[in-house]
Amino acid sequence: MRGEVFMRESIVSLKNVSFQYENQGRNALQNVSFDIFDGEWLAIVGHNGSGKSTMAKLLNGLQFPQQGEIMVCGIRLNEESIWEIRKKLGMVFQNPDNQFVGTTVQDDVAFGLENHGTPRDDMILRVEDSLKKVKMDHFLNQEPHHLSGGQKQRVAIAGVLALRPSIIILDEATSMLDPKGRGEVLETVRALKDEKSLTVISITHDLEEAAKADRIIVMNQGEVYREGTPEDIFSMDDELVQLGLDIPFSIKMSNAFRQKGIDLSKHYLSEEELVNELWTYRSKI
Amino acid sequence: MMEKMIIGRYVPAESLIHRMDPRSKLIIIFLFVCIIFLANNMLTYVLIGIYTFLMLGLSRIPFRFLYAGLKPVLWLVLFTLLLQVFFTKDGSLLYELGPIKIYEEGVRQGIFISMRFFFLILMTSLLTLTTTPIEITDGLETLLNPLKKVRFPVHEMALMMSISLRFIPTLMQETDKIMKAQIARGVEFSSGPVKERIKAVIPLLIPLFVSSFKRAEELAIAMEARGYRGGEGRTKYRLLRWKLADTMQLLILAILTILLILLRS
Numbered sequence: 001m002r003g004e005v006f007m008r009e010s011i012v013s014l015k016n017v018s019f020q021y022e023n024q025g026r027n028a029l030q031n032v033s034f035d036i037f038d039g040e041w042l043a044i045v046g047h048n049g050s051g052k053s054t055m056a057k058l059l060n061g062l063q064f065p066q067q068g069e070i071m072v073c074g075i076r077l078n079e080e081s082i083w084e085i086r087k088k089l090g091m092v093f094q095n096p097d098n099q100f101v102g103t104t105v106q107d108d109v110a111f112g113l114e115n116h117g118t119p120r121d122d123m124i125l126r127v128e129d130s131l132k133k134v135k136m137d138h139f140l141n142q143e144p145h146h147l148s149g150g151q152k153q154r155v156a157i158a159g160v161l162a163l164r165p166s167i168i169i170l171d172e173a174t175s176m177l178d179p180k181g182r183g184e185v186l187e188t189v190r191a192l193k194d195e196k197s198l199t200v201i202s203i204t205h206d207l208e209e210a211a212k213a214d215r216i217i218v219m220n221q222g223e224v225y226r227e228g229t230p231e232d233i234f235s236m237d238d239e240l241v242q243l244g245l246d247i248p249f250s251i252k253m254s255n256a257f258r259q260k261g262i263d264l265s266k267h268y269l270s271e272e273e274l275v276n277e278l279w280t281y282r283s284k285i
Numbered sequence: 286m287m288e289k290m291i292i293g294r295y296v297p298a299e300s301l302i303h304r305m306d307p308r309s310k311l312i313i314i315f316l317f318v319c320i321i322f323l324a325n326n327m328l329t330y331v332l333i334g335i336y337t338f339l340m341l342g343l344s345r346i347p348f349r350f351l352y353a354g355l356k357p358v359l360w361l362v363l364f365t366l367l368l369q370v371f372f373t374k375d376g377s378l379l380y381e382l383g384p385i386k387i388y389e390e391g392v393r394q395g396i397f398i399s400m401r402f403f404f405l406i407l408m409t410s411l412l413t414l415t416t417t418p419i420e421i422t423d424g425l426e427t428l429l430n431p432l433k434k435v436r437f438p439v440h441e442m443a444l445m446m447s448i449s450l451r452f453i454p455t456l457m458q459e460t461d462k463i464m465k466a467q468i469a470r471g472v473e474f475s476s477g478p479v480k481e482r483i484k485a486v487i488p489l490l491i492p493l494f495v496s497s498f499k500r501a502e503e504l505a506i507a508m509e510a511r512g513y514r515g516g517e518g519r520t521k522y523r524l525l526r527w528k529l530a531d532t533m534q535l536l537i538l539a540i541l542t543i544l545l546i547l548l549r550s
Contacts (some may be wrong), residue, residue, distance in 0.1 A: 060510055076426050083512060090512045098500045099507035103419045103451045110522035115512035127522070145454035159511065 005220035010035040010071075011167060011199050012059065017068035019054060025173070028054040029065070030222040030236055036088045036167075037285045041200045045233075046219030047244030056171040073166055087116060090160025094151035094172040105136060109145070110262060116163065130161040130184050133195075134188050148182025161192065168192075170202040173206070174209060186212070192259045207240070208248040211270060218243065250274045294413045301530060302344035302415045307424030309531035313538055314412050320538075321401055323545040330400050332548070336541050337404045346414050354401075354410035362399045362406075369395030422446045423523050440516030448504070456497065463492050478526070 012035070019029040029051045036042050046052040057063045058070060061082035070077040072085045090112075093099045094259050102108030109127045118126070131137040134154040144152060153173055160168055168189065174182040186209065193200050202209060210216050216233045218226040220243050226233060233240070234251050241247065250271040263275050297303075302310075324330050341351065375390030412421075426443035433439050464474060472485050 057506075062506060062510060083514070086510060086512050091507075093502075093503065093510075094509050095503055098503035101448065101451070101504065101508060101511075103447055107419075107522060111508075111513075112511040114519050114522055115325065115514065117518045120520060120522065120524065123522055143454070144451065145458060163512070258377055 007035040008039055011038040011073060012036040012201075013071045014058075014073075015069050017058065017065045017070060019058060019063065019065045019067075021054075027222050029058070032068070032222070032224055034217060034224055036199060036201060038166075039197045039199055040194075040215060041190075041202070041213045043208060043213035043216045044201065044203045044219060045205060045210050045216060045245060046225075047205060050219040050243075051222040052205075052219045053144050053171060054222075056091065056169050056201075056203050057167060060091060061162075083116075087163050088165050089167045089169065090163060090165040091169045091171055092153060092156045092160060092173040094175055096149045096156070096176065097144065099156055100152055103143065104140070105131065105142050105147070105155050106140045106142075108155055109162050112159050112163050126162045126164075127158075130158040131155075133161055133192060134158045148181060148276045149177045150184040153177065153181065157185070157188060157192070165198070167199045167201065170200065170204070172204060173202070175204070175206065187196065205245065207234075207245055207251075211248055218245075294410075295417050296346055296350050296414050298345050298415075300345040300415070302340065302411065304528070304530065305415075305419040305534065306525050306527050306531045307416050308428055308525060309527065309534055310412055310416055311421070311424050311428060313534060314408060315381070315410050316538055316542075318405060320542050320545055321405060323542070323549055324401070326550045327544050328548050330397060332544055333404055336537075337407050343405065344411055344415050350414060350418070351407065351410065354414070355406060358402075358406050362402045363446065365402060366395040366399040369398055379521070384406060418450045419447055419523075422450070422523055425527060426460060440519075444516075452500070455531070456493070459496060460489065460493060463489055 014035075016034050017029055017032045018027050020027045032051075032055070033101070044052045054063070059063055059072065059077075060077075061077055064078075073088050075085055077085055090147060100108050101111045106127050109131060110123055113123045113126060128137065129138065134157050136151060136154050136158060139147065139151070139155075144155075147155070156173075157168070170185075170189065174185050177234065188245075189200055189202075190212075192198060202213065203209055210220050211230045211234070213230060216228060216230055217224055218233060218236075218240075225243065226236065234247065237247070237255065248271075250273075254274060259262060264274075300366060321333060324333050370387060370391045371385065373394050374386070374388055375392030376393070378389045379389050379392065383472055387522040416424075422443050425446075429437070429439045429442075467485075467488050468474065472488055474482065474485050474489075476482075477485075
């Protein structure tokens with residue numbers, strides 16, 4: 001099933017992109033090239049300073065690369081096209097509070113629409129509709145300080161959704177949330193992706209989150225270190241740890257089993273798969 | 286504490302005054318502040334008093350909220366009254382005790398000026414009690430719109446105000462958190478000599494400032510990512526509706542103005 005993804009056409013492509021922050025000797029991104037395919041869930045992982053957040057900023061024109069070119073939805077990214085591209089490519093940031101602009105939930109969702117000059121009648125429909133999609137429609141007039149982190153992030157998703165984008169970037173969007181909030185947010189994005197055939201790019205250092213993606217790109221020192229399916233990536237084991245990434249518990253567990261000579265059916269397992277494998281293990285032998 | 290001072294001023298209720306357009310409320314308050322100076326005799330002051338209490342009645346704001354707003358300024362009203370009573374030396378002498386002489390005009394002026402003060406405070410607190418801060422911001426933005434012609438950044442001011450309002454509770458929560466963190470490290474905020482207590486505020490303010498700057502930067506990035514590029518070409522989600530009640534209120538104020546002009550001496 002995952003093989004299908006690679007047959008689809010590229011929606012974002014980076015060609016030989018290099019980027020350097022001012023006053024910094026080292027390139028934050030070094031000759032990066034890859035494609036993101038229409039409708040896939042791509043996780044970009046890497047430790048702090050690996051260049052993964054810089055990538056998010058480049059993708060919607062918050063920064064421009066010194067070298068190379070970026071194409072989003074067939075449009076070449078430059079100073080003139082950024083506003084067009086920002087409509088197609090929505091971003092959810094890390095801190096739930098620092099991206100909530102409106103005084104109430106509905107004002108915040110409307111903020112992006114106001115910026116793009118959407119007529120008011122259309123705006124009302126879109127605000128209502130997108131809040132329904134993230135199950136926050138009962139909170140229309142709620143003020144942000146009465147919401148949980150997960151709820152605020154869902155409002156942020158609604159704000160992105162209202163602009164009817166093709167791509168959603170989650171820039172560490174779940175890293176400040178508790179496990180419940182994290183689950184809520186990822187579930188919401190997953191459901192939306194399936195319903196609207198969105199492309200999701202999740203930038204994260206949480207490999208557990210990345211495990212649910214169709215494809216993973218591992219960044220290190222501003223370069224693409226490895227690219228592949230979660231199974232491929234998790235078979236790197238110790239290499240990942242050396243890159244400063246923490247392997248999910250279920251993987252660590254199955255590795256430990258393997259070392260004890262207990263063979264499990266496949267290398268990469270989600271927590272649920274692992275549990276299933278374990279309680280049926282006895283009946284297999 | 287601060288939350289109560291700024292946000293908690295608004296008292297939600299279903300009343301004619303609450304439902305009014307913030308623009309008409311702002312205009313009325315502005316005009317009221319001007320026409321109150323027309324009053325110069327008992328009759329005109331009574332008229333203004335009737336008008337003020339009529340508005341208060343229509344707003345259905347419980348008296349204790351009004352009193353809470355009045356309390357801090359009440360002594361000021363009293364002070365002006367005494368000042369006028371003791372220092373105006375016009376009209377016939379009413380009372381004399383050693384160097385203190387009280388004249389008829391002084392008593393008259395004192396009462397009038399403190400009444401003026403009193404009504405002004407009541408009416409302006411009525412505005413903040415019946416209108417949410419964001420409504421006031423919206424109202425101001427539309428009313429000040431003509432100033433755009435002289436390059437006054439109306440939209441930016443309004444956005445600044447609404448973002449400040451949105452972040453007040455967030456920063457209050459943060460202050461609370463930092464305070465607790467510092468107390469846990471042994472900082473005394475509520476006891477000790479005044480000098481020490483002032484010093485203790487520094488480890489509270491610095492982290493607060495640092496995080497506010499960080500917030501501002503992140504918010505700016507998020508706003509830009511969501512397509513914000515100034516007021517040009519922007520549509521508005523919040524809609525202000527001018528209703529019949531608003532026109533009526535303005536008419537009532539006009540009638541009051543005419544009466545004041547006719548009846549003043």
